[in-house]
Amino acid sequence: MSKKCLIIGAAMLDIIMEIDRLPRSGEDIYAKAQKMTVGGCAYNAADIMKHFHAEHTLFAPLGTGMYAEVIEEELKKNGHESAVKSGRMDNGYCLCMVEADGERTFVTLPGIESVFEKEWFDSLNMEDYESVYVSGYEIEGAGGDVILDFLERSPELLVYYAPGPRISYIPAEKADRMYSLHPVLHLNETESLAASGADTAEEAAERLEEMTQNTVIITMGAGGVLLREEGRTSVIQAEKAEVADTIGAGDSHIGAVMAMRASGADFEKAVRTANKVSALVVGVKGPTLTKEQFEKGL
Known part of the structure; x- marks a missing residue:
């Protein structure tokens, strides 16, 4: 049996509201529709790995x-099980406001997923794992140091790190500790500029590669994906997509990259496949695909 990917992060409730535009301060607007589903970066990435039949453990409390x-209940319905349960507090939720052009704005109430505890990791048999995924939301949170401690105790793991939109809020000390683990970095263009202080994605990729000494993947929407690997930069064309909303696009992309890499694909092939997957995800409402949508689209 092949070794697994440990997916550390959140399974949260996503409350998705479709609106024409974001309201101004003090304004009263109507939502056109509402949907409630399970989301969270780790869950979204794990759901894509499930579609690829890639071995993984969802480590989302x-x-x-x-x-x-x-x-x-939703996890069970969708064929997932979390390896962590805690009586300490409730899970968080995210209000996702989706405007008419598909852009999304999040308001998140953190819960148990922000306070990872050392004891949760003690039950893991580390011989089962070859890689690990980590989201920036959890690194920023109060449990971020616990996650970093675990990663530093497990240098044999290949780290995939998706800092996400909270990248500018992660303390420099935590960011430095993460980069010292030589992660494969996955982020969008705006996040790459914020993380590196660069003016272009190309320059950001070079700087981030210097910081991590590993591969950097920068998603640029319709502009494709910039892949920086072993000192070389290439841009891999995006797939055409009709955008319903952009929720989960980045999560699905890194999930597909990890699944493809686990199957032996090189990074270029992994990114090309991930581009197809994320195009499917932005074409549906919400962050995940059904089995039928995934198989038909690929």
Whole structure:
């Protein structure tokens, strides 16, 4: 049996509201539609790995409370199980406001997923794993140091790090510790500029490669994906997509990259396949694909 990827992060409740535009301060607007689903960066990435039949463990804590109950029920329905349960507090949720052009804005209430505990990792048999995924949301949170401690104790793991939109809020000390682990870095163009202080994605990729000494993947929407590997930069063309919303696009992309790499694909082939997957995800409402949508699209 092949070794697994440990997917560390959140399974949260996503409350998705479709609106014409974001309201101004003090304004009262109507939502056109609402959908409630399970999201969270780790869950979204794990769901794509499930479609690829890639071996993985979802290490996203389930707490105790109203949101946790809904999330656990949805996980079971969708063929997932979390390796962590805690009675400390409830899971968080995210209000996702989707404008008419598909752009999304998040308001997140953190929960159990922001307070990782050392004891949760003690149950893992590290011989089962060859790689690990980590989201920036959890590194920023109060449990971020616990996650970093675990990664530093497990230098044999290949780290995939997706810092996400909170990249500018992650303390420099935590960022430095993460970069010292030589992660494969996955982020979008805006995040890459914020992380590197560069003016262009190309320059950002070079700087970030120097910082991590590993591969850098920068998604640029319709502009494709910039791949920086072993001192060489290439741009891999995006797939055409009709955008319903952009929720989960980045999560699905890194999930596909990890699944393809686990199957032996090189980074260029992995990114090309990931581009197809993320194009499918932005074409549906919400962050995940059904089995039928995935198989038809690929």
